[in-house]
Structure formats: structure tokens, C-alpha cells
Amino acid sequence: MPQYPKTPAKAKHDLCRLKQELPVLFSLKEMKAFFQQHPKTTDLVKIASVYSYLDAPEPPLSRTLVVAAYIHWQNEEFEGPLPCTLAVAVPPFATPLHEQNAHAFRQFLKESSKYSYALLLPDKYQRWGLLRLSNNDDHSNDSVVSLHVLTSWSQLEPKALKQETTTTTTTELWQPPTPDVEYDAYNNATTTNLWQPPTENDEPEAFPTITTATTTDTTNTRKRPREDAQQSLETTLNQRDTTFHQDASAAAADAFYSKLDRTLQHRWQSQIYHMRNYNGWVKAMQIQHFYASFGKKAARILDLACGKGGDLTKWTLGRIQNYVGMDVARGSLQDAAKRARNLRPQLPRCTFSCADLGANVPGRYKQTRNGPQLESLLTWSLHREASSLSSEPVFTFQKGGGIGLDDAFDVVSIQFAIHYMMSSEKRAKRFFRTVSQLLTKGGKLLVTTMDARVVVDHLMQTGCDFHAIRDEDDPVTIRLGDGLCQIQFAVPVLRRLFATDHESEESNNANINQNWFGLEYSFTLLDGNSNDAKADAVNLPEWLSPLPALEALAESVGLELESVHNFHEFYEQNHEKSACQSSLYTMNVLNRNGSISATEWEISRLYCALQFVKVKDYVDNEIDEDDDGETVPHGLDESQEGV
Template identity: 40%
Template sequence: MTYPKSNPTMKHDLQCSQNLPAESKSLLAEMGMSSLSDLFRILEECNVSAPTPICSVYAYADAPDHPAPLSRSLTICGVADSAISLVRKIMSDDALPDGLCKSTIAVQLADKSHFSLLEPRHQKNSTIFARFMKRLRKENSVGVISKDKYNRFGLLVPMTKEGRDETLVDSEDCAAFLYTSTLEDVREAFSGARHQEVMAVEQSGGESLWQPPAGEVIGGEETLWRPPTTEDEAATSTAGDSWQPPGSDTNPWNTCETGAATTEIWGPDSDQHTSGTKRGLDEVCDEKDGSIQDTNFHVDTGAAAADAFYSGLTRNLDTRADSRLYHMRAFNGWVKATQISELNPRVAINGAVQPMRPLRVLDLACGKGGDLTKWSLHQRGMSNYCGIDVARGSLKDAAIRIREMRNRNKLQMTKTTLICADLGADVPGRKKASTHRNMQKLLSWSLQEESEFESNPPEFKMVRGGGIEAETFDVVSIQFAIHYMMSTNRRARRFFHTVSELLDVGGNLICTTIDARVVVGHLLNLGLDYHFDRDDEIDIRAVVQAGAGACRITFEPEIVRRIVKSHSSNSDEDLFGLQYTFTLVEGSDHKAGVGDAVNLPEWLTPIPVLEALGKEAGLELEYAENFHEFYENRNEEPSARNALYNMRVLNRNGTITEEEWSICRLYAAIRFRKVRESTINLDEEEETNHDDSEEEEEVKIDPIEEKKKLPMAMMKAKKAAGDEKWKGFSSEQKKRLTQIELKKLLNL
């Protein structure tokens, strides 16, 4: 990159926390940082009281503007060795932490051709800056800008040019790159064991860590939305991907063309990679030891599998940077962030429309709290955040994240709650049926119940209603998880009814999920003859692939038969329980955290089915857009387009790879608005499975207390049955009797 040709947008005072050393002295020796720990320490400790002015510099249109424009004063608190891993990572221009922004600052040109044209004051100003850049480049170092009130710091990196004459001022000496980010984002990217690995590499003088390869310019274009397609594909790339109003198409799948993904048929003997990047369950939660409580905590087997998988999944900003799908994941994050930023609901309570106020957010499938920053940056702010997930290990990580955000004044709200629940079976904040006397007890954690400086592991307790009794919300979000609700009609209806009960009229439900229209379109284009007379004629697994095999969606023969049947008959019951195995492979090094990002059973979510369920629950479908279409509808909006760069969606060629883009097309973004109360009635179903004498059967047992009392409960159960009879019991009988004694010990 060369000296900027556009007009500057803002002027800044470049200053230093101390007097710059004389040019005869080394910057690194006098004010240098030689390690990552030094860099973090100085950034935290730097308290500038009387900085020394250096010169004036100008920023351009690419300067960061979120959460606010750059400060008028940019203060250098030291210089850092370019060999530090963080500096190397940032200067690579790829795989950067979320929120990091690259911009340009400059002074007026003071090279040989322009120097005489400048006023004396500009000659002096530009020369000082150019000499400082030469010193940084000569010592292979960068300037470190101290953090501002938004916790943003910066790295001032000289531009380089091969074969320059170091005795003269060059045009590139009059400009520099400025990388800005928050300490929070950088700490997350270089935390834990990975941080220790980085430090070891630095101390040993080893090679830098591997960075994802740069993307390619595809089809001669540097645009995100135009990967190479055939003429036929280009003509229909978005047609058929959007939701159609009722009556426009009786096909429940509303399939579209095959697109960029490929399909493949696997025979019964084919290998399928199923290993994931997981910690042992005993490392995830203190209460887990592989005993009864882990297998019985969630009634639904899909929820139990998700609990085990996601609780043990190693995922952070550093491992994500090593992913082969880095930019695809960043694009998915952009879709979520854009959905969130567009929300501005006006809710009505008891028929009265409420004034605009900070949002009350219910974040379903919240995981480790990765979307918290997106919510906290919303223009309306947040007054209440409740995160719900099936994975106990992920919730503990989320609680720690929330603590850290509060301590850094990044999370300011009146109420923050985390709940472990399966929304296809559990009901937080409400009774399961109108005839029930009590609400269900759920494992819950509240930030407000902790001391401000709590450092012990987060303590989750069994709380009636999960701690959100009688609360309602402006927004409900479920990202990449609503498909877990579609295994049965009952689970799906329970989910939509619960969401409707917790959402005020006028509020929004937003979600992202696999686009069943696209997936079934691929499936029906496998070339198989579906005009069969007997069900057993389809006896092979079918696999839809995208991203050169990085994404695989596997259907067993029975499900293939059901999809074809439902496609022709439109039977309601045939549209539920359409299970597939979704595998997303981010890399091959599972120990390093870049193995299978997902490898779980999921269920197709036909858009017309979601629309019908939403209508019964009082929710009106506002849009259902394929990710490609979602992008096309927003790429001209300045804020959304800027976010593509700020969130590191685009690689250095201004695009993402064709493989990643083809995977993106497998997803859809959906938004509902609540227009009335739910008409779904689940009382009869609940009463069928409900015994008043055993009402507390619906109360889950606190895993921590269960672990403590389990040995005593088993001893009592064995004593009550007698040794001989106990020996003859099956394992299921022993578990049932032990659970009865356990509840007695816990007074349940």
C-alpha cells in the first residue's frame, strides 16, 4: 500500500508518554517491549499525565468509528518488537481477533518532490513523523498507542517499500498503518494454554504460528458475492431461496438449485469421521463424573448429546484463527450481528405500547456467550440478559465471560441470568401446564447474586422457574440451534409456545438454521430414481457436501425415504424427525482445537412448518432469507458493509473463498414478530404424563448435590432391597431405586 490519495477526515495530535529518545539511542532499548506480557502490562499500567507532543497526523475514511471515533490525542506509550507474536499476527493482515480495525494515518507529503511546496510548519511536522517511521522500521518495531476510555489500544506500523533509499524521505515514510482493537478481544485471542504456547515460541526464537492462507481472487473479481457459477446457476442463484407467502407453493421444501455445493452417495461401508475436539467430561463441570446424573440430566437424547458435545468443545478466538473456515465463521457472525443491529421492537404490555428502552434479551442456545458483545453494543443497550443452553460446561464458560465483561465495564445491565434447560422439554419462568402447582426447578446462575470480586468457579443452583419467574422479553434469539427443536411435533410446539409466553407482543424472535430448501434441493439432485414401489429399494446413505468436503450432511436410508414421501404427500407428521448428521470440519488438529466444530444429529426445519408453528404461537413470519440473499439485500448499507471489514469477514483479496461461500448458502436467517398470544394448548399432553402425587418429578436434581449424596442413596437403596435381591436387579432398576432414595435425601 502507498501514501493515501483520498482526503483526510480528521486531525489528531500524536504525542508520547515520555520524551522520545535522541536519534543516537535505540527506541527499543529506551522504551521497548520485548514480550507479550510486557505489552499487556504497559498497556494496563500506562497512566499519561503530561504527554510530550510529537506532531499532528490525519486519519481517513477507513478509521474506526465504533464504539466511537478515534480520540483526538493518540499517545505512544512505548514501542514493541515486531517479533512479538501478537504483532506478527496483526501485521499478517489475516486471522485477526474480532473487532480489530486496520486504518491509515498520514502527514503531508515531505518527499523530495513535495517538500518545497509545504509551509515551514508542515515541513517540520511531516519531517518529524517521517523520521520516527524510519526509526521504527530500522529497529523492526512498531509504536504502541495507549488505550482510550473505550479500552482500545493501537499499533502504529510503518509502511515498507523494497529498495528504498534510507537517506531520503519517501512518500511511504509520511504514512503508516494504525491497527486498533480492545484489550478484551486481544486477551481472549491470546489466553490460556495457547498463550503459553505463544510465549514458548517467542522465548525459543522459533517460527511464527501458522496463519490461514489468504483467499483467492475468484473469477477475476474481488467481490464477496460473486463466486464462479455456471450461467444457469447465476441466473437462479437467489431465486427460490427466499420465503414465499402462503399459497404460492404447496411444496413444503420450496427447493432451489444445486448451487456451488456438491453431492455424494456413501455406501454402508464408507468411513465417517466422528471425532470432535472435546475435553473430558470430568474437566467440564465439577459435578460430572460419568455417573447417573450426566445421562439423566436431560430427558431428550438429542439435548443430552448436545450437552456432552458442546460442554467439551474447545473453542476460542485463537483456535478459530487456525480454522480452515475462518472467514465463513466470521461471515456467520456478521449475519448474526446484522440481525441484532436491525432490531428495534416496540412491545406492548397489557395492550399499552411501551416507550423505547434498553432491550430485554432472551438468548437461547447462548453457548459460551459469544454473542454478548453484539448485544451489548446495540444502540438501545440492554437492561436484562438471560442466556439459556443445554450445555452445562458452556454455561460455566459464559458466566466467567460475563464476570470479565462486567469488571471491564463492558457489560452494564440490571439483571444477568444463565439457565441450563432444553427448550423442547423444559419451561423456564412459567408452569408447564395451567393445572400444575409449581414451576419447574432449573439449574441457574445470576450475576447479581455474586459479590463484585468473586473469583471462585460460578455456582449454579436449582431455582424454581430458573430465576425468571413472570419476566418477559423484547427479543428472543436462537442462533444455529432451532433445528434441535424439530425432532418431534411435540418438542417443536413446546418450544414455540414457551417462546411466545416469554415474548411481549411486538417483540421479535430471530434465528439462523440450515436452509431445508437448499439441502433438499441437493438431495433430490443426486440422480437417484425416487419412483420406487417398495421402501427398501433405497438402502444407501446420501451425503450432501459443500466447501470441498468441509461440510457434510448425511442422511440415512430411512430418512431419505421419508423426505421423498413428505415431498409428495405433504403429510404434517412426515415433516418432523427428519434427522441428519451435520459435520463441519475446521481442521485436522483436534488437540489444538481445530477439529470438528459440529458433529451432531440435527433435524430439518422446513420454512413453511416454522411459519405454521409460529402462526399458532402468535408469531408472524417477517422474513426467511438464505444467507446469500441476506447479504445481497444489505451489501449496499454502509454500516453493514463496514462491519464486513471490522469483523474480519473478508480476506486480503476482499472476498472469501468459493468453498466457504458454498457452505454459507446452506444456511437461512429468519425473523418473526409476535402479534398476539399463543393458541397452542399443551395442557392435555402434560396431564397425560403428569402425576399430582409425584409433581416434583419435573424438578431436576442439582448435579452438585447429587454427586455428594449419590453413594449414600445407593447404599440405602441396596439396604432396602436386600443384598440378594439387589444382585438380581438390572442396572436400570438399580438406577431407579437409587433415584428414589436420592430424592428422599434431598427432600424433593
């Protein structure tokens, strides 16, 4: 039996069985036949209450798990997914009622121990399960069992049979590349089912390319127009003032992403085209999982770092009550507004606002030394303009950034951008406090970001003693994907990253280490050929997001980490689901060989997907102070403080 889990339970389930005598099945063929004729009955007998944990699949397991048959196999070796854990409450957490429940659970295991597995009926996602009942007569822990959650009969084929068939047939499912199999995206021979360049209707890429166009900087003051003044986003962009965002990293991101050009001509020529689309696939699966667990209700969505609105089409696959997109890049928001106009029937309420979530607080009062402040943010609303309007979207300063004081959201998404919040402890805390205020209890926070665990692993493989390096001007560089991706750290940053416990700086919060913040690195991802002016897909300073930091920050504001999967693990968790597998093709994730180059696959391992849930209410009473000691709401000049 597996070890009793050390993490908190994720969900509670009723383990039941059909009331009639359960049949015993001896082969995969008998299992298939049983599913074709199993009775659709609600006549159940409850066995016990059990709990699932963080290793449970997404979407979550059903509330009721129904045992319908026993399985007795001579050969139990099959290549199914990794099992998840089910357990009953035991001391010191168990009450007398829990003890009765645990006794019933153990009695079921004892009576069923002569069988290999119990077969569970399919849930609404057509996932069925095999509950392991025996494990070489090891009954050292009879309060916990393993559950294999399955979606395909092929997962139960014996290993020997699967190895034999793979030598003579070709599987339809894409398999990730191995280091021994490389694909040349430019010189490979033509095969059947040729890959085609993307069309205008394809999903937008995760990493855009850069134009060589330059912008003219003009001198500006810090003054901002009053709330009722009409000012177009184009005018604001032409001004290019450096104080629109007070944080330097937000200002740099504004300037960088506002100049991006996602022309179709250069998208399919990219050396990382399929990796971009794979990143988009991960985001699409996150959204699909959210909708699957949310039900048929219309969702309230807050899309942070929304960019040019590339994920809008993914969100519109479900029902939307309210969509709000926010980004630091004013130029990107103008493109997002144009994209939203084309999706007007699916967007009954849609707003875009310019905000730096490491500093600004949309839709809520920000506690300052001058008292509560409701910030005015540059905002555009689809539902407030005429449907026939085709001119440039006009952004104006609106209090709350188009979010009302009573507005709340069922899901908050921040894709490939949370690292900008980690430049300082102050910015990171501000971000999580704002998210918790805007997220309804039970709501989800969806995140994709650099996987700090993988980055540290690559740094360890360099073999460097970072504390012994004398030349601090010589940075340490990680090169991946034949040089397409480079991550560069300054030596002082690495010394903080690998600081021992006695060297670590403690924060005011006992659970937060100050060495988790400000771990800056330079990230370069080449898009085209090295001689191409558009070569850099990304070339900006970023900051590591250590998982302990994200988890501690979330916990401090009433959020709980539900799951974290590296992008390679995410694929293993999802690729055999029919909808997920088909979207690998429809989103142009796979190249003409039905795979992804080993170069792109190696780079994709740098990322991870996380999901948080809000488990308790949070009230923000902390006071925000600017570095100069004065608080100036974004979008207001000094004379408008307190308005």
C-alpha cells in the first residue's frame, strides 16, 4: 500500500458500490464487454468517505465513486497513468466518527483483498478507475489505496503487448521527442499529412516578434488629464512619457510589448513556431479544465497580462458574463480592443484597462497614508461603444479601471507574466493582495511561468561554485535549444539564490524569505535567424518565481496551491484525453512529422502551469507607500490626490 499522504486533502468523496453482487472480470475483453452492458442504476451502498489529494487529476474526481466489479488478473503489469491517492482520516486527525468510517473502509479492503482491483464506473468526463486492492500482501497501511484514473483502453494493454505492437504499427498519439531524435524544421523531407503554415484564424502565438520600427520620444510632464477628459490611447502612446508606470520594469514592458508586430508573414518562419503553439495549447487546456469544473454558468473572467487579447478566443469557447483584460502595454491593449470587436456576440461585457498589478489596485480602494484612494486607469469598454464603430478604440481614464466596487471574478488568469511581480517583495505582495480582493471565494487563479526548479537544475549542472567566483562582472549563462534560448544571471544574484539558511534574510512574515525576491536574470529567446532584425522574440529582464514564494504569498491572502505541473508533466497528464489530443492538431502544435523538434521541446521544459483556489476571505488593510514617501494614484496628477 502507498504511504499515508502528508499534504492536506483536496476533496472528499463517497466511495460506494452497486447493491447487487459484483461480478469478477478476468481480462481486458471482459471489462470492455461489461462497460457496454453495465446497469444504469442509482441503487448504491456507501462503503466509506475517502479523501483525494494533490496528486488527483484535473478536472477533480467526482463526489461519488462507484465500485461496479472486481478485477482478477494474473499479469498486473500495464502502462497506465500514475495512480493518485485515496485515504480515510486517521489519528491524530480522526474523530470517533472518522474511526467508524475507517473501520468500514478497512473491512471493505479485507473482504476484497483476494482481487487485484475494483473497477469504478465512468464519471461525467468518461474517466473510469481501477482501485488497487492488493499489493503483494503488503497491508502495512490499510487506510490508504491507489487509484488509476483512465481515459483509454490502450492504457491497460500489457507492457509486452504494447512493446510488440509499437514495432509494427504507428500510434496516432504524438509522443514527445527524445534527445536521440532531432527534427530539422527547414530541411526535412516531405511526408504525408504535410504541415501547413497558419491562417489568420489560427490561435495567436504565445511569443510575438518585434518590428524594427522606431518611435519618437517627446518630452512630457507627469500631469494626467482629469477623469472626464477624453484622451485617445494613440495620443498617450505618442507621448511616451517615462512616468506613466512608476516601476522601471513595468515601463520597460510597456515600451517593449507596445511595439510588437505579430505579422502572419513571420509567424510560420519562426524557429520556435510549434513551441509557441504548444504554450498556447497549455493555456487552452487550463481554460478548458476551468470551464469543465465551473459548469454551465456564465463566468466572470479577469485576464491579467492579456497582451493583444490572444486568449480571448479561448475564453469565448465557454459562456462569459464579464471579461476584463489588463496589461501594462498600452499599444497591446489597442490591438486587444480591436480583436474584441470581432467577438462582440460572445462578449456581453468586455473591458480593457492599463494597469501594473505590482502597484495599481483596480476596482478596490487602495490604502495609502493619505487615506483610501480609488485609482483612475486608462480604460476602454466594448459594451459602452456603438456596435457599428470601426475607428481607433478610445481609452479614457476611469476610476477603478472599469471594475466596480461590487464586481468579483470567478477566475483570474496571468500567463507568462507573474515573474514581473517578483522584482521585489513589495510588488509581489501587492499583486497577490489585489488578486485575492477581486477573486470570489472558491475562484481559481491560473498561472504559467518560468519553472524555477528547472532553472536551478540547469544552474547546478554547470558545476560552478557561485560563492567562489571572484570576477562578479562575468555573468553565468544557461544556453538551451542549440542557443535559441539563453538565461543569464549576475553572480551576486546567484549567491543570493544559493544562500544557506544562516545567510538568508528574513521578512516580516515568518513564512517568507527575502532572498526569494529580486532574483533577476536576462532572458533571450531567439525567434528568427540570428541575422534577422526580428530575431528576439523576448529580450527583457525577468525575475525567478520560486514555488515556495508563490505558495507562501498565496497562503497569506487566503489562496491555496491546488496543482503545479511542469509543461512536460502537463502533457503527460492531458494528452490522451480526446479533446486535448485533437487540439494538438487544430492549434498547429505539431510539425509536419506529427511531433515537435527536440530543440523546442527542451525549451518548453522551462515552464510550469499552476492553479490556486481561494479558500477564505481576505480584507486588505495594509498601507501602500511609494518609494518617495508620497502616494500618487495612477492616472491622476498631484492636484487630484484624494479625488
